[in-house]
Amino acid sequence: MxxxxxxxxxxxxxxxxxxxxxxxxxxxxxxxxxxxxxxxxxxxxxxxxxxxxxxxxxxxxxxxxxxxxxxxxxxxxxxxxxxxxxxxxxxxxxxxxxxxxxxxxxxxxxxxxxxxxxxxxxxxxxxxxxxxxxxxxxxxxxxxxxxxxxxxxxxxxxxxxxxxxxxxxxxxxxxxxxxxxxxxxxxxxxxxxxxxxxxxxxxxxxxxxxxxxxxxxxxxxxxxxxxxxxxxxxxxxxxxxxxxxxxxxxxxxxxxxGKYYLTGHRADRKGHSHEIIFADEIPTGLICPICNKRMNLGVRERCAQLQNNSIIPIPHKFMHLIPLIEVIATSQNLKSIASKRVKKVFDVIMNIFPSEIALWQSDSIQVMLDKRIDQKTINQILAVQKGDFKFQPPGYDGTYGNLIVGDK
Ligand SMILES: [Zn+2]
Ligand SMILES: [Zn+2]
The missing domain is CATH 3.20.20.140 (Metal-dependent hydrolases)
Known part of the structure; x- marks a missing residue:
């Protein structure tokens, strides 16, 4: 069960x-x-x-x-x-x-x-x-x-x-x-x-x-x-x-x-006028070239240190997800999930699907939502369901990554 x-x-x-x-x-x-x-x-x-x-x-x-x-x-x-x-x-x-x-x-x-x-x-x-x-x-x-x-x-x-x-x-x-x-x-x-x-x-x-x-x-x-x-x-x-x-x-x-994915320093740190993010080569000793303080190693590099590539992994079934309310807000170009318009769309969807998890696991999202909500929102929901989204820049130094849905 x-x-x-x-x-x-x-x-x-x-x-x-x-x-x-x-x-x-x-x-x-x-x-x-x-x-x-x-x-x-x-x-x-x-x-x-x-x-x-x-x-x-x-x-x-x-x-x-x-x-x-x-x-x-x-x-x-x-x-x-x-x-x-x-x-x-x-x-x-x-x-x-x-x-x-x-x-x-x-x-x-x-x-x-x-x-x-x-x-x-x-x-x-x-x-x-x-x-x-x-x-x-x-x-x-x-x-x-x-x-x-x-x-x-x-x-x-x-x-x-x-x-x-x-x-x-x-x-x-x-x-x-x-x-x-x-x-x-x-x-x-x-x-x-x-x-x-x-x-x-x-x-x-x-x-x-x-x-x-x-x-x-x-x-x-x-x-x-x-x-x-x-x-x-x-x-x-x-x-x-x-x-x-x-x-x-x-x-x-x-x-x-995630807030700790890459190695870097935020723009609001002491001695910084802009942020710095290291996607590839991490400076030796993790010293930030701007403020000369030590940075925390990002999760991606930390995992790479610990991984053993000769291991044949047991596959874990998982999906990458963004909360539906955030997908709706992004698709409507609204920053806040507290917006009445966002909440209204969410309520319409919740009258069609028994729950958000049921929506993500459904293979008939287009049919079920067609004409009842904006096609742009449907497209973004479908894109997220397929995993077609990224974060640019990714999260670093306590800052969440910035969401981009679909191939824009
Ligand atoms: Zn904790
Ligand atoms: Zn710094």
Whole structure:
């Protein structure tokens, strides 16, 4: 059975945004076609109590609002920080953790308390002084419940396990003996399966994709997602599907849109009057020729460093996607997705297709939308469905890539 899941999100407690109502999230999930959504920030005590108060368990390990079909699973992101002997700087890596029930969340909170870790923000830190201590922490979390899943998040970004800041060659440098428990990785917005499947340490793992959203907006929830093949709609079947790699497909950002894709410096950096982007030859020592400061290595080059071209990859089925609301806005030459005209077109389409995912998977878009919406918008939707779009310039130094749809 197919299940569309977005496993990674944040609440207002992770900073940056105001409070996000679960009712709003549920509404967007239905429009997008997301069946199960990770709650975000589930171990932050205020959030835990809110979730417990608002949600009811409807299937084992899956929760819902009263009289509502959208399902939630309990999820948080945790930042693990440790000192590896052979590295000068601390190694920092973001992780998604999935929990089967509230009881295991309370045990997790107790563990953090015993370790003296602050649990005062949506996305907390767990620190350690040595790799061994980190490994013990990971095993202790894992021992709370056999269905807890720990998944390295957005692995190629600067804060991801394989990011350029950490500069690790192998996952075992960080996980040690815990590596056998790592069954999946999150590709993140700046990388797609094709870039990752030739990296030796990742070849055997399940690739999942999530929005990592901090908002319930139509271009945030489900901007990346995973379709799993599950035996049943419950938490245990979802975890089994992750562990056994029963992924039907993932929907991904085009990596060139991601904020860390190429190496460069933005125009608004100190000492800069214009931006600089390196598509081919990266300067030695990563020193920016304009401001003489060090640049972060782009995800594309970082992947190339780790890839082994003799690996024959297991093909991962995925598609590059742009949120429909953004495609509509671009096709109407409007910058804002909040425009009434854009929203109106979106509503017309949602009256024809049951959800956005259903639209992307349909082979009769032209017939279904003909004469009911502008042909230019239909053409751009078809172009995106075929993957006929690019980002020029691509993303770099914290800036998203600039979208160009079709062969213009
Ligand atoms: Zn993160
Ligand atoms: Zn610079």
């Amino acid at each position: 197919k299940l569309a899941i977005d496993f990674h999100s944040h609440s207002g407690y992770a900073g940056g945004v105001g409070q996000i109502e679960l009712t709003t999230v549920s509404k967007t999930m239905k429009l997008k076609g997301i069946d199960v959504f990770g709650t975000g920030d589930c171990i932050f005590p205020t959030r835990t109590e809110e979730l417990k108060h608002e949600l009811t368990e409807v299937k084992e390990g899956l929760f819902a609002l009263p009289k509502d079909s959208s399902k939630f699973l309990l999820q948080t992101e945790i930042i693990f920080s440790t000192k590896l002997m052979h590295k000068r700087n601390k190694t920092i890596a973001h992780h998604i953790i999935l929990f089967p029930n509230f009881e295991s969340i309370y045990k997790m909170q107790l563990l953090m308390n015993n370790w003296g870790m602050k649990n005062t923000i949506g996305r907390p830190f767990i620190t350690s002084d040595t790799q061994k201590e980190l490994e013990d922490q990971l095993f202790e979390i894992n021992n709370i419940h056999p269905l807890i899943e720990i998944i390295p998040a957005h692995i190629m970004t600067p804060d991801g396990i394989f990011g350029s800041k950490n500069d690790l060659d192998e996952l075992s440098e960080f996980y040690g003996n815990f590596l056998s428990k790592i069954k999946a990785i999150e590709t993140g917005l700046s990388a797609d399966p094709q870039m990752l499947e030739k990296i030796p340490d990742l070849a055997e793992l399940t690739f999942i994709s999530n929005s990592d959203c901090h908002s319930a907006a139509l271009n945030r929830i489900g901007r990346e997602f995973t379709i799993l093949d599950v035996d049943q709609v419950d938490y245990k079947s979802i975890i089994n599907a992750i562990r056994k790699n029963h992924v039907i497909m993932t929907a991904e950002f085009n990596p060139a849109e």
